[in-house]
Amino acid sequence: MRHNKWWLLVLALVLGLVLTACSGASDSTEDDNAGENESAEEKVLRISSPSDIPTMDPILAEDNVSIQYTDTVYEGLYRLAPEGEIVSGIAKKDETEVSEDGLTYTFHLREDAKWENGDPVTAQDFVYGWQRAINPDNKSFYANYLMSGKIKNAAEIYAGDLEPSELGVSAPDDYTFVVELEKPVPYFESYAAFPTFLPMNKEFIEEQGDDFALKPENMLSNGPFKMTEWNAEAGWKLEKNETYWDAENVALDGINVKVIKEPDTALSNYEVGELDRVTLYGSQVNDNQTSPEYNSLAETSVFWMKFNQESKTASKYMQNENFRKALAKAFNKQAYIDVVYGNDSTPVNYFVPKGFVKHPETEEDFQQGSDVLAYDVEAAQELWATAKQELGFEEVTLTFLSGDSDVAKSISEFMKGELESNLEGLTIEPNNVPWSQQLEIMRNKEYELAVSGWGPDYKDAISFVDLWVTGGENNDIAYSNKEYDALVNAAKGELATKPVERFEAMQEAEKIALEDAAIAPIMQRKTSVLAKDYVKGMDSLNPFGNDYSFKYVDIVK
Template identity: 50%
Template sequence: MKKTNWLLLVLALVLSMFLVACSGGSDDTSNSTDDADSEDTSDTEGEASGDSEQVLNLIDGAEIPTMDASMATDAVAFQWLGSTMDGLYRLGEKGQPEPGIAKDHEVSEDGLTWTFNLREDAVWSNGDPVTANDFVYAWQRAVNPDTGSEYGPYMMGGVIKNAASIAEGETPVEELGVTAADDYTLEVTLEKPVPYFESLTTFGTFLPLNQAFVEEQGDQYALEADTLLSNGPFVMTEWNHGEGWTVEKNEDYWDAENVQLQQINVKVVKDTATGVNLYDTGEIDRVGLSSEFVDQYRTSEEFQINEEPTLFYIKMNQENEILSNVNARKAIQMVIDRQSMVDVILNNGSLPAVGDIPQNFVTHPESGEDFRELNGDLVEYNLEEAQNLWSTAKEELGIEEAELNYLGGDSEVAQNLDAYIKDQLQQLEGLTVNVQSVPFQERLDRDTNMEYELQNSGWGPDYIDPNTFLNMWVTDGGNNKTGYSSEEYDSMIQKANTELAQEPVERFELFLEAEKMLIQDDAVLAPLYQRATAQLWKPYLKGVIVNPMGPDYTYKHAYIEGK
């Protein structure tokens, strides 16, 4: 059973101990943009008061690695790309696409050809018009193997015609299924119907690029404020590496009249206590709280809990003899008390994870019911049943004792939470768990090479569709790395994305079945928690939209009122 003394020991632990795949932020994200996917913070229809200075002051826990949309892979880069750039569409309220450079689009009856009609009043910050050719160049560059983009092949492969074969060097880049019919008409040909393609176009990898400017800058492109261009609400005017950056309102933006903030200043601050002090003294307008500060500020009117569609779970390498046994995996699922983990250890509003799809992420296309509510809890904490399953597994394996290595992070916080999970797992009679604490990059490398047995891992969505979570676990999937292979599961995911691609109700219901097979029947993962973050927001900050994917925040409609 759970050890109360242990819970008291770790009461003050902070949440942000793990990087999340897919736009992950820094290892300490309490002040990072990676901490904030949630509901809107205020009404976006308001207007700034005439007396308030429209300057927003923020902190972030990490430097921007690059502002090159083809090369970006992390939350910080995608945040500021989304603030300074417009793609075909951008994220609006409740994660819904709203017009960006595209005014509208048409889709062919077979779902394979998408024609985007572009606005003619959009310009780059150097005065050049934004045209269809900017999208053709950017998307070709992203999948060109000479570019070395990670997300280009990942996001476009199997989606845009010929993207996968181009990324493999088998097809000329000019044969990518994207063409400019004229300066303001973009035609995209898909490999198959993709129901979530409009949502995909909001993602940073699909942003346009000005070819002449990019090629003029060469390998210095997007590494400094003066070696990048903007076509969005803000322009980066200052970038002091390791210290911070400034973006200012883009007066030449096509929708500039609806942008009220004049300037956003960002400082790099990695220490939560320093960030809280800056907030208390009025130097910044928002701060993330680590768990030791939550109880101190919980009663404040400025305190907010922000739920994210980001899941953490234990991956189990089925190439290991013990973990190849489904009853052993089910025992591991059942032995962890998730409710105590989120209530006492995380202490920030995080939720117990009970499946592979987070709550409040996607809804049934007909009934409007939440996916998580429809499928219910696919795992539960049941120590007695966990012991029974573990006993059955040991009998089937012909063993009395077992030893498993658990791959975790090397920060103090990560090691403390990993020790808690070890404590939970070792409630299974005869099981010894050895925690291996390594730097994040080494953990990524060992995951890629499947050099682990148990591993704490996480995932956030790339687009608003169940497929972004469920497609990961198909046989030989690039992010699978568990050894799991099921012809039945593969066929379900394939059917959902081909035969049922244009049948939204049947497709959604097939995804419900697939999740049950993945978690309940095959026990591929041991879900842990759905992340939430505790933050303080100044009450005068209005109109910020908090997104479920891509840029964590949309500042286009933000304003200061009553400061």
């Protein structure tokens, strides 16, 4: 989540962070003397992150920071290469077998893959990892979201009606892993590269117990890097994993990440040579656009304002369509981008990104244009007046949830100013909390308004349109529309083998949700960065899943 990816584009969004797969990256270093302590021969990437890692347990990862670094420490069946290409991981992609009905996948694993402690990575590790993910005792909402209704018996297991051992996965031998689906999943290849579907070493996890993944010593890597230090709110270090099966093709010796919530502080670190790469925000973008080290990276992450229709304090307002539409149309999206990011992100009136997927026949982009929720103060005020009559109020106060970084705080301030100025009688009270806390609050539907976003978990529009199905794991706005549900469920079911009808059903579903003002679209983000010319392999973002593939990053001086 970018998410999902939510992807649910997780980005630890410096702007409130995106769920995913979603989706802001990290930028930093280990400590103030990092550059002095590294030898000239070492290739250590120094970057920063606007937040700590919420979790390093892959089955609990649902934001882009957690997804980025679990993907870096572990490896699943497949892996994302630059530009989002899906390549072999533990499984040999060109040997994967798919049954004629699309319901059975047989993966053949490489025999030279090892865990950090020397144990071989086997098919049983995948069986255990996937069963652990869907076990309801482990509370992996993301596993439920991704597996239920797709992998055999997953929904029943998560509901507690079957044991995890009944999941449709098996290991005929140490290096053959078989997955049984309940229905064809057109994007299943993308699943095989997503962190929720990682293998896990059962013996190691059982030894760690509740301490698993809390510290570097409680983790066991099988990926290109291993974590060696992790200090809450300060940063973390990773080193090349020499036991990784493809270690000879991993260029970096390490990655040092420092948590820096203030963009100006991060930029200062870059300017004095303590960071190799930094993300820019607000006026920083305009100030540095002429620099030869500047780059603007296209994303498939979309951001929106959410209305919690199950809010204990404001549900009667949030359930009113005119009330939601008034809020959605009352703020200037281009001004939001200019103030918060200062870059060339695109204001949008949709939630499935442009440039992500194309019509299977015509190759037209999924997005064909919509203005139903476009910025329009006059229309917003008319809708507001109607909502006041329908609900019988003259004044209302709403809390606005966002992160606690400088960028997130600027979002709160901007939205407060726009909404209060344009909608008479409205008061906005910002609630800025750490990113991990914001995730929990949204998950528990204990908010009124919030800014969030989504980076896709896999290369299919369903990663976005499935978000708002009634009762869905990622539907933290409590939106419900029977027609919408029917279209999305058809796209996940009977239309799975009818690509044209399926694609158009998803387009129609998005149209319905926009007409209902289920959410208020804001922008499709671009990331502005400064990077030293010696940093190679980070000049684009993956279109789904984790933002970067650190396996392929290099430092060439």
